[in-house]
Amino acid sequence: METVDRRALLATGALALAGTAAGSRPAHAQSGAKPIFEVAAVTIPIAGEKDVFPVRRIYCIGRNYAAHAIERGSDPTREPPFFFQKPTDAIQNVAPGTVANHPYPSLTKNYHHEVELVVALKSGGTNIAPDKALDHVYGYALGLDMTRRDLQNGMAAEKKPWEIGKSFDHAAVLGPIHPATRTGHFTKGAISLAVNGNVRQSSDLSKMIWSVAEQIAKLSEAFELKAGDIIYSGTPENVGPVVKGDVLVCKLDGLSDMSIRIV
Structure with a gap:
């Protein structure tokens, strides 16, 4: 029975x-x-897993380190954060232990690197409280927000949207996602980028103006966040140009290194 x-x-x-x-x-x-x-689904490998992370949207926060805000000509005080998006099919996955070929994009003569911590969400909502925000995080990855700086600057000078400088093929470079159940949540940790062995960007996640939790909370005021959303959390100072042949090595304490070659 x-x-x-x-x-x-x-x-x-x-x-x-x-x-x-x-x-x-x-x-x-x-x-x-x-x-x-x-239309092919966009996914990101998960470190140590056969399953993959499906991507819904890519959000990016601008000027989230004071020194980078200064070098970009902005006031680094804690004014409300601003965000922009990249298309999901701009993702270029890079496997640990490899040096992935990264194509130099069209239309630019001033192509810049920006190394960042990337946050992957397993759930979401609207008006999320900062003290509840990390409950929605699935994991973290190391990323590059590649930028056609001359196009971004030119459009900004004309007071036009500078999407063309940020949103193009291969503009969102990513290593695998590491589940937060293994890494914990990142509030500090050394982050760096070297070009041909010479360190250019070197900082600590603790220097972010807006923490990961605050970024999620602020984003959820403007958008309904959902599972599959990822957030590029900002880059430290000393962004700079790369040319064909350059090899970039990105590092972040607690995550696997990521390397690309500009071709």
Whole structure:
């Protein structure tokens, strides 16, 4: 009798889940319509796992280290943070222990590196309290916010959106995501970038103006955050140009190193 009851319960639950899934499908799926072509899903490898992390949106915070804000001509006081986005298909995954070829992009003659801690969310919401924000973090990765600086500066000077300087193919370079259950949450730790063996960027995560928790909270005031969102949390000072042939090595205490070659 107990077995029958358990089977009935499982069957009922399965039907309920199926109904929920059907109700949450897009209208075209419910009507029997189908996409005219497939678009590849964007994912990020998870360190030590066979599963991958699906990406929904890429958010980036600007000028989140005081010294970098100064070098970009901004006041480093704690004014409200500002954010921009990159397209998800701008992601270039880089496996640990490899040197990935990274194409020098079109239209620019001043291509810059920006090394950053990247935050991956497993859940989200709106108006998230800072003291609850880290509950939504799945893990962390090391990233590069690559920038066509001349295009960004030119558009900014004309008071036009500078998306063309930030949002292009391969502009979001990423190492694997390390689950926070293994690494803990990052409030401090050395972060650096070297070009051809010469260290250019060197700082500590504790110097971020807005912490990871504060970034999540502020973002959730403007957007409904969801599982699959990732956040580039800002770069320290001494961003600079790279040319074809340069090899970049990024380091962050607690994560695997990441290397690319500009080609």
